[in-house]
Amino acid sequence: MSRFFSDRSTGLALSAIALVIVGLALTPTPAPASFPGANGKLAFTSERDGDNEVFVMNPDGSEPTNLTNNAVFDDDPAYSPDGSKITFVSVRDGNFEIYVMNADGSAPRRLTNNAASDTDPAFSADGSKITFSSDRDGNYLQVYVMNAADGTGQTNLTGNAKLILTRRSHRTARRSPSRASAMATSRCT
Numbered sequence: 001m002s003r004f005f006s007d008r009s010t011g012l013a014l015s016a017i018a019l020v021i022v023g024l025a026l027t028p029t030p031a032p033a034s035f036p037g038a039n040g041k042l043a044f045t046s047e048r049d050g051d052n053e054v055f056v057m058n059p060d061g062s063e064p065t066n067l068t069n070n071a072v073f074d075d076d077p078a079y080s081p082d083g084s085k086i087t088f089v090s091v092r093d094g095n096f097e098i099y100v101m102n103a104d105g106s107a108p109r110r111l112t113n114n115a116a117s118d119t120d121p122a123f124s125a126d127g128s129k130i131t132f133s134s135d136r137d138g139n140y141l142q143v144y145v146m147n148a149a150d151g152t153g154q155t156n157l158t159g160n161a162k163l164i165l166t167r168r169s170h171r172t173a174r175r176s177p178s179r180a181s182a183m184a185t186s187r188c189t
């Protein structure tokens with residue numbers, strides 16, 4: 001009988017040790033940040049000062065900061081994968097164009113330059129390209145891609161197919177078209 005209890009105790013002890021080892025093996029280790037260099041802020045659009053602006057804020061809503069701060073229509077902000085840049089849409093040069101700026105709002109520069117509507121920019125996964133939509137090749141919006149650094153290499157990816165695309169800037173403009181066009185006009189003159 002004592003042998004039975006002894007073996008059983010040993011067995012239970014070994015099982016407990018095995019469970020601890022398995023538990024240690026399964027304990028998750030802290031994951032590294034997904035995007036090294038990202039500042040964790042959120043980008044959004046607000047017309048709180050009377051026209052559309054690109055804002056950023058902390059994830060808890062604190063420190064909202066107006067990055068565009070002008071009198072014209074700015075919209076559609078999207079961060080680069082590393083968090084260092086923001087691409088967005090603006091009519092500051094007369095019509096809808098794609099821009100990129102540093103994440104603190106400095107050094108904005110235009111990447112598209114034509115009379116058509118260029119909207120809905122988004123960075124590629126590696127940050128080297130920006131996709132966007134444009135109606136420059138006809139009546140329908142098409143999907144384009146260009147180099148994020150300087151806007152070169154603008155290429156129509158969808159031919160001239162009849163597509164139904166998201167048109168966030170235009171939806172916003174349609175809510176207050178007089179404001180968007182007036183701002184574009186006032187900026188051009």
Ligand SMILES: [Ca+2]
Pocket residue numbers: 051052053054068069070071072073074
């Ligand atoms: Ca603005």
Ligand SMILES: [Ca+2]
Pocket residue numbers: 049050051052053069070071072
């Ligand atoms: Ca403003």
Ligand SMILES: [Ca+2]
Pocket residue numbers: 095096097112113114115116117118
């Ligand atoms: Ca344009």
